[in-house]
Amino acid sequence: MKFTDGYWLVRDGVTLQRPAEVHDVEVHEDRLRVFAPVTRIETRGDTLNKPVITVSFTAPREDVIAVEIEHFAGARQSRPRFDLETAPASPGITREGAGEAETISFTSGRLTARVALHGPWHVDYLWDGEVLTGSGARSIGYAQVEGEGPYIHEQLSLDVGEHIYGLGERFGTFVKNGQSVDIWNADGGTSSEQAYKNVPFFLSSRGYGVLVDDAGPVSFEVGSENVAATQFSVPGERLRYEVYGGGTPLEVLDRYTARSGRPPQLPEWSFGLWLSTSFTTQYDEETVLSFVDGMAERGIPLSVFHFDCFWMRGFHWSDFVWDPATFPDPRGLIAKLHDRGLKVCVWINPYIAQRSHLFAEGAEAGHLLRTVEGDVWQTDLWQAGMGLVDFTSAEAAAWFTGKLEALLEDGVDCFKTDFGERIPTEGIVWADGSDPLREHNFYAQQYNQAVFELLERHRGTGEAVLFARSATAGGQRFPIHWGGDCESTYVAMAQSLRGGLSLTSSGFGFWSHDIGGFEGTPDATLFQRWVAFGLLSTHSRLHGSSSYRVPWLFDEESVDVMREFAQLKVQLTPYLLRTARATARTGAPSMRPMYMQFPDDPAARALDTQYMLGPDILVAPVLQASGEVDVYLPAGSWVHLLDGEELDLEHGAYLRRRYDVHSLGLFARAGSEVLAQVRAARAEAGA
Structure with a gap:
């Protein structure tokens, strides 16, 4: 979000106030608080009728500094909040210099925030004494936007040649410099500025990371409003962000994932080839078994079979009842797939159609999202009259996952947790009183967590796997995530790769995509190229919308290509498992951009058409x-x-x-x- 009109002016309808100087500080055992009025204080009268911006520094972990910028401290702390693991460090707070050069420093491990006590507002962030970035005289702003209310923004300086990465899954230019990025989950495919997985965390080529600790709509201007700074803003009276101290990108991600959560160890079978029914194709038990047996007859190793949406009846999603017309004996079919050495995945989502028998049950029990008038919130977008499971209620989450237990008893091994992005923000009330703006992005976290933890309870630690589409910060704890709905083109293949590399730059350890593209049907050569790419990603799934993805429907050479690369992935499995163990231990992505593995190589910093699979x-x-x-x-x-x-x-x-x-x-x-x-x-x- 932009607030200024060039360098000198502010936009129409915006008033903008900035800290002018440090007036006073408070030193506590675990924090430093700095009080900065928006004008210089020269007389006692200057203390009247003007805001004071309070900036607090704390150390939630060693080598991490949390910064909180407040205008009105009485504004309530909005829910939901990111679940961040704490191991508070013992900070060092020291004064240095004298006169106009006097500073006060707050140090966590090797990371220091150094605040100028005289002159214009200025904070430097230093790693081992070397400046990484800083907040200058025009960096912090308290903005009133006509018709919208207050915002707080911060700007951290960009050095010459500095590159910014991350901010979740983004399908545009890989390096984020020059871009405006809004953290807002949306179902927009892979060819727009929208994204399914928005993460308010970025990595810098200078060797630091920043998390904006706000689950809501964070807006980033990366060298776009101020070309020499990364700006981030949030609505309200308070902005909190964390700076993760320096070193290599992998070291920064180690610190970040120690705080936001590590990916778990994944089972060996998840790294094999997944085959889907595809979405709107016609399929039944005979179709499924013909696909599975066809792969085996052609020597193509298969690991998982996935049933997409129409394993349930149309207009009934999600009721978790197998369509009796096409799958009259689901337990028997699942047993046949298990006998063939396969795991079974089924598609689900948290949208409950009005025709589903679960709609009335969920509505009566209060498990569906309500409007401010007390009605069940409903829409016809996707499923007719659908409601939305209210995961802010522990009872509703338990009700939803309880319905999935019957599928686990049938023999289902894992779930594709689709959707979770189209979450309303107006005219609704969440069970726990969460702020609708901040629940919009966080809903995906609660949805995926509920299903993942169900699988851990029933299948055991190390066996739980999702195939998830939406996420936010910390979502890496509930893998795997795939890239969403892409077209069947070479351009879309490159878009998908950029999205994956951007996501793994945001703390996610594993990634997949629809081999062959989702929308449309690729020609045989494109399909073969995508097969090679897909089987050399951490996780590999054949999936489409209105056409099947078994290779013999393209041509015999596609069969040969798939056999060769599926067998190659089997040969790579010991290496992938070693890499995955390191991912679970340190947060280092198993699939990573070139700059992350070669941070000292300038040529690697903008590469987005190749990657490292492990080290x-x-x-x-x-x-x-x-x-x-x-x-x-x-x-x-x-x-x-x-x-x-x-x-x-x-x-x-x-x-x-x-x-x-x-x-x-x-x-x-x-x-x-x-x-x-x-x-x-x-x-x-x-x-």
Whole structure:
């Protein structure tokens, strides 16, 4: 959100007040409070009729500093709030300098906030004494916007050449500099500025991270309103953010995920190939078994079979009742799939259609969202007359997950938790009194958490898996997440990859996407290219909207390509499991952008068409019909995993290669354990 009209003026309808100087400080054992009036105080009369901005510094963990900016302290603390794990550090608070150069510093571990006590407002954030970023004289603002109310914003300085990443899943330009980004979950596909997974956290190439600790609509201006700063603003009288101290991007993510939550260890079977019925296609038990048996007959290893929406009857979503016309014996079918060595996933969502028998039950018990008038909130968008499960109520969450227990008893192993973005904000009342604006994004967290914890209770720790679409900060604790509804084009494949790399820059450890694209039907070559990309992502799912994704419906070469890459992923499984254990331990994403693995290489900082799968494998998907791909290899020794090409590079280098559909840019570090394992496995298989 922009408040200014160029550098000198403010926008029409906006009044903007900024801290002018530090007037006083309070030093406590665990915090520093700084009081900054919006004008200089030269006489006693200057203390009247003007705001004072209070800025507080605390240390929720070592190497982390939390900053709270307040105007009216009596404004209530809105729910919901992010669930952040605390291990309070013992901060150091010191005064230094004298006269106009006097400062007061608040230190947590190796991270320091240094506040200028004289002259214009100024705070520097330092790591081991080196300035990372800062808040200057025009950085903090208390804005009154006509017709909307108050906002507070902060601006943290951007250095020359500094790049900003993250802010959740974003499908546009990977580096966020120059962009306006609104943290607001929406069901907008992969080709717009909207996103399903919005996270108010960003990583800087300067070696720090920032979380805006507000579950609501945070607005970021990344070098866009002030081209020399990252601005973030929230509605209300209070803004709280946290600075995560420096080092490499992986070290910053270690600190951030220690606070917002680590991804759990995932079961080995989740890394295999998932096959879906697709969405609006016709399918029944015969169709399902023909697909599964067809994959086995063609030597394509399969791990999970997924039933999408129409396992239930139309107009009845979600009632969690198998459609008796197409699946008269669901337990028997699930047993047959288990006998074939497969796990079973079914689609669900938290929208309860009026035709569902659960609508009346949920409404009577008070488990559905209500309007301010006391009626059940309803809409015809998606399912006719649908209501919304109120996950702010523990009783409603237990009611919803209790209905899923019957599916677990049928033998279902995991759930695709779809939707969770179209959450109303006006004219409604949540059971626990949550602020509707802040519940909008947070709803996905409560929905996914409820289902994930159900699976942990019934399947055990280390066996719980979701296939989730929506999320916010901390959502990495409930994996896996996939990229949402993309078109069946090369451009959409690149969009999806940018979204995934942006998400893993935001603390998410695992990621997937719809192989072949969701909307439309790819041609055979595009499908083959997407198969290679999909089976070299952390998680791999074949899914579409109105067409199936089994390879023999494209051509026989698609069968060969899928067999080759599915078998390659099996060979990579020990490596993926080692990488996943590190993800659960440190928060380091299993699929990561190039800058994250090579932070000292300037050429890696803007790359968004290739990535690292763990620390030792570089993947550059083919994203154009010609088969050409530009690959950047950082300095070091690399070996192509499929064709054996060896490169020993003193400096990083760009390569242009043309690959047929049986290959792509796929390099491993020379001497790595995974290279030796894959070579041995391919030799044994005669590849």
